[in-house]
Amino acid sequence: MNKRTLVVLLMGLLIVLSGILWNITQDHSIRKVEMEYEEFKALAEQHFSTRFPDVTFNSANTEFFQEIRQNPAGWSFLVRQLVADPSVGIGIKAGASAAMLDLPPDQLAEFLEFLLALTYSDPNLMSIADSIAFNSFRGALGIRPGMLPDGSIFDHSHRPAVRRVLQHMWEHPAFPQTTREGDNPLTDLFRGR
Structure with missing residues (x-):
């Protein structure tokens, strides 16, 4: 083998190994959110509208909404509790449910x-x-x-x-x-x- 072929093979091997290492270091599990329901409910009531169907929050600019969208499976348990809670307004339930679209x-x-x-x-x-x-x-x-x-x-x-x-x-x-x-x-x- 000539030197050029050896260098190309070594570079290819380095790329493959770095890809494998990166994949191994990533956390592919569902990150369940560690938060009490009452704390989650207070945040949802603060960030989501109480009116529906005219939901007034701008989801693209709501940091809490985007945080839920980044890990909807992890937040799903809390969102389900919120939706089932009869004391929560329909607009708040709609806002939290909308964050589940990325499931x-x-x-x-x-x-x-x-x-x-x-x-x-x-x-x-x-x-x-x-x-x-x-x-x-x-x-x-x-x-x-x-x-x-x-x-x-x-x-x-x-x-x-x-x-x-x-x-x-x-x-x-x-x-x-x-x-x-x-x-x-x-x-x-x-x-x-």
């Missing part, structure tokens, strides 16, 4: 299923579930499923867990009849358009 599709489907279960006791939560599903769809408009593997839940409607929760939403008694009859992604999905 992987299967986990987002589980979160939507959780919201749907709560709508039997509080039908107002259907507007949050519908909004989460629609915004997930809207965020993926013009994007093919292969471009964003963890994109919209609608991109992954072939997955049994995701399709099941969308079907459940469509058939839920709290799902608005006007939405069911209108032109929307769920209508397209379940009426076979």
Whole structure:
């Protein structure tokens, strides 16, 4: 082997080894947030609107909202407690739920299923579930499923867990009849358009 080939091989090996080392040092586990529920509730009430559907906080500029979006799986337990708390305003629940949009599709489907279960006791939560599903769809408009593997839940409607929760939403008694009859992604999905 000549010197040039040896140098190229050594550089390639160095690149591969540094990539492996970097991957090993990354924490791929879910970082569960260590915070008491009352503290989380106070922060949510401070940063999120109490009005809905006119949610007034600007999520792009809300540091707390962005912190949740960076690790939605870690915050999910606290967000679920907040959404289930009857003393919390609907707008605050909507803001916290919106931060869950970055969950992987299967986990987002589980979160939507959780919201749907709560709508039997509080039908107002259907507007949050519908909004989460629609915004997930809207965020993926013009994007093919292969471009964003963890994109919209609608991109992954072939997955049994995701399709099941969308079907459940469509058939839920709290799902608005006007939405069911209108032109929307769920209508397209379940009426076979």
